[in-house]
Amino acid sequence: xxxxxxxxxxxxxxxxxxxxxxxxxxxxxxxxxxxxxxxxxxxxxxxxxxxxxxxxxxxxxxxxxxxxxxxxxxxxxxxxxxxxxxxxxxxxxxxxxxxxxxxxxxxxxxxxxxxxxxxxxxxxxxxxxxxxxxxxxxxxxxxxxxxxxxxxxxxxxxxxxxxxxxxxxxxxxxxxxxxxxxxxxxxxxxx
Numbered sequence: 315x316x317x318x319x320x321x322x323x324x325x326x327x328x329x330x331x332x333x334x335x336x337x338x339x340x341x342x343x344x345x346x347x348x349x350x351x352x353x354x355x356x357x358x359x360x361x362x363x364x365x366x367x368x369x370x371x372x373x374x375x376x377x378x379x380x381x382x383x384x385x386x387x388x389x390x391x392x393x394x395x396x397x398x399x400x401x402x403x404x405x406x407x408x409x410x411x412x413x414x415x416x417x418x419x420x421x422x423x424x425x426x427x428x429x430x431x432x433x434x435x436x437x438x439x440x441x442x443x444x445x446x447x448x449x450x451x452x453x454x455x456x457x458x459x460x461x462x463x464x465x466x467x468x469x470x471x472x473x474x475x476x477x478x479x480x481x482x483x484x485x486x487x488x489x490x491x492x493x494x495x496x497x498x499x500x501x502x503x504x505x
Contacts, residue, residue: 316471317345318356318455319462321370324363324442326493329355329371330400331440333392336373336488339384339400339432340422345462347429351375354474355433358456359445363494367456368445370494372478373435381410384432403427439482444491449477 319342326332328340338346338355345355353375359365379387381403388401395401396413403410403426410427448455452474457463 315350315353315464315466316356316455316474317349317353317462317464318358318457319345320360320457320460321357322360322362322460324357324359324370324494326442327400329357329373329438329440330395331371331438331489333394333399334436335392336371336435336438336440337384337395337400337432338373339381340402340426342462343425343429346431346433348464349375349378349433351378354471354478356448356455358448359494360460365443365445365494367448369441369448370445371438371440371442373433373438374478375433376436377434378431379434380430381405381427381432384434400432437482438488439478439485440489440491442489442491442493446481452477 328342329336329338342355349355355371355373355375357370357372359368359370363370382405385396385401385404388395388399392401402413404413405411412422412426452470454467454470455463455474
C-alpha cells in the first residue's frame with residue numbers, strides 16, 4: 315500500500331529523518347493507525363511551502379510500535395530522538411504524558427495521540443528543501459488536497475518500488491536536504 319499526503323509544514327519533526335532512522339510519531343493519525351510494515355509513505359510539498367507536488371520524503375515502514383515501546387526504544391538506543399526529536403510521549407500508569415519539546419505543546423496532545431502508533435523506517439529518503447518531482451507515470455500517487463490518499467494498485471506499487479530502488483541507489487544516503495522551516499511549532503486546531 316502507498317500512502318501519500320500534502321505537507322503544510324516541514325520542520326524535521328513529522329517526519330523526523332534524523333539520528334539513524336526516519337520516524338513518524340506525530341500528526342497523520344490515520345496513516346499511523348492503518349499503515350503496515352512494508353507500506354510506503356510519501357510526503358508531498360504544498361503551495362504554502364513552495365514545493366507544490368514535489369516529494370519531501372519517502373519512507374518504507376520497517377517497524378510499527380506503540381508510543382510506550384517507542385519511548386523505551388529511544389531511551390535504550392537513541393536519546394537524541396528524545397532530546398531533539400519526536401519521542402516526546404511517555405507512559406505514566408495508563409496515560410501518555412508529553413515531554414517539554416520545541417515542536418508540540420500541550421494543545422497538540424489530543425491530536426497527536428489519536429493514533430497510538432509510531433512508524434519507523436531505515437529505508438527512506440528525506441529531501442526537505444531539495445524536494446524532487448515524481449515521474450509522470452507515478453503522478454496518480456499525488457493527493458489532490460490536504461488529506462491523505464492511499465493506493466493499492468499492484469502495477470502502480472511495483473512501478474513505484476522499482477523507481478524508489480533506483481533513486482535510493484542514485485543518492486546513496488538518506489538525508490538529502492534540510493527542512494523548510496526548522497522551528498515551527500504545532501498550532502492548536504482551535505486557533
